Amino acid sequence: MTAQLNGRAVVRVENLHKSFGDLEVLRGIDMEVDEGQVIVIFGRSGSGKSTLLRCVNFLEDPTSGTIEVSGIRLEGGHRTHHKREQIRRLRTRCGMVFQQFNLFPHMTALQNVREGPVTVKGLEARAARAMEPDVMLFDEPTSALDPELIGEVLAVMTSLATEMHMTMMVVTHEMGFAREVADRLAFFHEGAILEEGTPAQIFEETRYSETKRFLDAVL
Amino acid sequence: MTTDGTGAATRPPFTSEPDQGDAGGPGRLDRWAHRSASVPFRLKVAFVWIGIFLVLGFLFWAAAFDRGWIRDNIWFIARGLVFTLAMAAFGIVLAVVLALVGALGRLSRNPIAYGISGFYTSFFRGTPLLVQLFLFYLAMPRTAANLFDRFQNFLPQGFDDFFIWTSFQVGVLVLGLNYGAYMTEIFRAGIQSVSHGQSEAADALGMTYRQKMRRVVLPQAFRVVIPPTGNEFIAMMKDTALVSVLGQSIESMELFRRAQLLGNADVKPLEALVTAAGLYWALTAIFTFFQSRLERRVSRGYVRAAPGGRRARERGKVVVTGSGGGERGAPSGYVLDAPESPEVPLGHTHAGGTGVEGASDPDGEAP
Numbered sequence: 001m002t003a004q005l006n007g008r009a010v011v012r013v014e015n016l017h018k019s020f021g022d023l024e025v026l027r028g029i030d031m032e033v034d035e036g037q038v039i040v041i042f043g044r045s046g047s048g049k050s051t052l053l054r055c056v057n058f059l060e061d062p063t064s065g066t067i068e069v070s071g072i073r074l075e076g077g078h079r080t081h082h083k084r085e086q087i088r089r090l091r092t093r094c095g096m097v098f099q100q101f102n103l104f105p106h107m108t109a110l111q112n113v114r115e116g117p118v119t120v121k122g123l124e125a126r127a128a129r130a131m132e133p134d135v136m137l138f139d140e141p142t143s144a145l146d147p148e149l150i151g152e153v154l155a156v157m158t159s160l161a162t163e164m165h166m167t168m169m170v171v172t173h174e175m176g177f178a179r180e181v182a183d184r185l186a187f188f189h190e191g192a193i194l195e196e197g198t199p200a201q202i203f204e205e206t207r208y209s210e211t212k213r214f215l216d217a218v219l
Numbered sequence: 220m221t222t223d224g225t226g227a228a229t230r231p232p233f234t235s236e237p238d239q240g241d242a243g244g245p246g247r248l249d250r251w252a253h254r255s256a257s258v259p260f261r262l263k264v265a266f267v268w269i270g271i272f273l274v275l276g277f278l279f280w281a282a283a284f285d286r287g288w289i290r291d292n293i294w295f296i297a298r299g300l301v302f303t304l305a306m307a308a309f310g311i312v313l314a315v316v317l318a319l320v321g322a323l324g325r326l327s328r329n330p331i332a333y334g335i336s337g338f339y340t341s342f343f344r345g346t347p348l349l350v351q352l353f354l355f356y357l358a359m360p361r362t363a364a365n366l367f368d369r370f371q372n373f374l375p376q377g378f379d380d381f382f383i384w385t386s387f388q389v390g391v392l393v394l395g396l397n398y399g400a401y402m403t404e405i406f407r408a409g410i411q412s413v414s415h416g417q418s419e420a421a422d423a424l425g426m427t428y429r430q431k432m433r434r435v436v437l438p439q440a441f442r443v444v445i446p447p448t449g450n451e452f453i454a455m456m457k458d459t460a461l462v463s464v465l466g467q468s469i470e471s472m473e474l475f476r477r478a479q480l481l482g483n484a485d486v487k488p489l490e491a492l493v494t495a496a497g498l499y500w501a502l503t504a505i506f507t508f509f510q511s512r513l514e515r516r517v518s519r520g521y522v523r524a525a526p527g528g529r530r531a532r533e534r535g536k537v538v539v540t541g542s543g544g545g546e547r548g549a550p551s552g553y554v555l556d557a558p559e560s561p562e563v564p565l566g567h568t569h570a571g572g573t574g575v576e577g578a579s580d581p582d583g584e585a586p
Binding site for chain 2: 059
C-alpha cells in the first residue's frame with residue numbers, strides 16, 4: 001500500500017494555525033514528510049511541537065490550514081459530519097506513541113507492557129493488522145522512561161526507521177537519535193519553524209542563536 | 220462462645236472488685252482496661268451483639284411474644300421473598316441500562332442527550348420514590364385513558380388498556396427508573412475515572428465513539444462501577460417493600476404485605492413485622508456477604524501479581540495493545556510483524572515488538 005506513494009509526501013502540512021483561546025500556539029506551519037523520511041521536531045516546551053503532532057491526526061482541531069496524510073486532505077476549522085468520518089480514515093493511516101506513559105507505579109515496566117488492559121487485547125491486534133500505518137507520530141516517547149528503557153525504545157525506533165523504512169515524525173530531545181536517524185530536523189520556536197535542515201546543517205552550521213542556545217543546553 | 224478461654228475466663232469479676240475510692244494510683248477502671256486488652260476485639264463485639272439480642276428477647280418475652288404464630292406463618296410470609304428478589308433483579312437490570320444511557324448523556328456534548336438525561340436524573344432523584352410509584356400506578360393509566368378519549372380516532376384500539384400495569388410491573392419500572400437516576404452518577408464517575416489518555420489513544424486509532432466506549436472505556440469503567448451497583452441492588456431489595464402500598468392484586472402479595480395482612484388479621488403486629496424484618500435482614504445479609512467478596516475480588520485486579528496476570532505470564536504471551544500499549548510507549552495498535560494470533564508470543568516479536576518489553580528478556584522473567 002506504500003508503493004504508490006513512492007517519492008511523494010506522506011504528510012503535508014500547509015499554513016497550519018492553532019490557537020487555544022487567545023493563545024496562538026502554531027503560527028503558520030508548513031511541512032512535508034516524504035515516504036520513508038524521519039523528521040525530528042525539537043524545541044523548548046510550549047513551542048508547539050506536540051500540538052503540531054496532535055493536529056496531524058486531529059487529536060486537536062487546527063484553527064486553520066490544511067493537513068494531508070496519504071492523500072486524505074482536510075481543512076482546519078469546524079467538524080462536519082462528513083469531516084468526522086474523514087478524520088477517522090486519516091487516523092487509521094497514522095500510528096501514534098504518546099508522551100504520557102501511564103505506567104502503573106507498583107509494577108515493573110515489563111509487567112506494565114504484559115498486563116495491559118485485558119479487555120482491549122484482541123481488538124488492538126485486529127486493529128493493528130488492519131492498520132499498518134503510513135506514518136508514525138512519536139510525541140516525546142522517551143521523556144517518561146528511565147535511562148535503560150530509553151535506550152531500548154530508541155533502538156526500536158531506529159530499526160523502524162532503518163529496517164522498515166517507516167515514515168516518522170518524532171518530537172524528542174534525544175539529539176543522538178536525531179543525529180543518527182533523522183533525515184531532517186525542525187527547530188520550533190514560538191509556534192513557528194525557525195530553522196530546518198539535515199542533521200549536519202543543524203548541528204554543524206547552526207544559523208540562529210536560539211537554536212544554538214537550545215542545542216547547547218540539550219547536548 | 221462464652222467458653223473461649225481467652226474470652227470469658229479472663230473477664231474480671233467486675234462487681235466483686237473492692238472499691239478503690241480515691242486512694243490514688245491505678246484505679247479500678249485502669250485495671251479493668253488492662254485486663255480487657257487481652258480479649259480480642261471481635262469477641263467483645265460479639266458480646267455486645269449477644270447483649271442486644273438478650274435485651275430484645277427479654278422485651279419480646281415480656282410483651283407476650285407468640286413464637287408459635289411465627290412458626291405457623293413464616294413460610295407463607297417467606298414466599299414473598301420470590302417477589303422481592305424477582306422485582307429487584309428485573310429492577311436492577313433496568314437501572315443499569317438506564318444508568319449507562321444516562322451517564323453517556325450526562326457526558327455528551329449533544330444538547331438533546333444532555334438535556335434529557337439531566338431532566339431524568341433531576342426528576343427521579345428529586346421526588347420521593349413513593350410518589351413515583353403512585354404516579355405510574357395511578358396517574359399513568361388515568362392520563363392514557365383521558366388521551367384515548369380525546370384522540371380516539373388517532374390512537375390504536377387498546378391504547379388505554381396498555382397503560383394499566385400490575386403493581387409488579389410498576390414496581391420494576393419505578394425502581395429501575397429511580398435507581399437508574401442515582402446510578403447515572405455512579406456510572407458517570409466510573410467512566411470519568413478511566414484516564415483521558417485511554418480514550419485519546421482510542422481516538423488516535425481511528426475508533427468511532429461507539430467502538431471507543433464499548434471496547435476501551437466501558438470495560439475499564441465497569442471495574443469501578445460493579446461494587447456500588449451491588450450496593451444499589453441490596454438497597455433496592457429493601458425498597459421493594461414500598462410496592463406493597465400499591466393495592467392488593469395477586470402480584471402485590473409481596474413479603475411485607477403478606478406479613479401485614481396476616482398480622483392484622485390475627486392482631487399479631489409485633490410477630491408479623493419482626494418476621495418480615497428478619498427475612499429482609501437475612502436476605503440482605505447474604506447478599507452483603509457476597510458483595511464484600513466481590514469487592515475484594517475487584518480490587519485484587521489492581522494488586523501486583525494478580526491471578527489473571529500470572530496466568531498470562533505462564534502462557535508466556537505478550538500483547539501489543541494500542542490504547543494501553545500506546546501510552547506505554549508502544550506504537551498505537553501497531554504490531555511490527557502483524558501476527559495471525561491476537562496475542563503475540565514473547566520472543567517472537569520483531570525487534571522487541573512493543574518497544575518496551577524488550578528483546579533482552581526473551582524468557583519472560585520479570586526482573
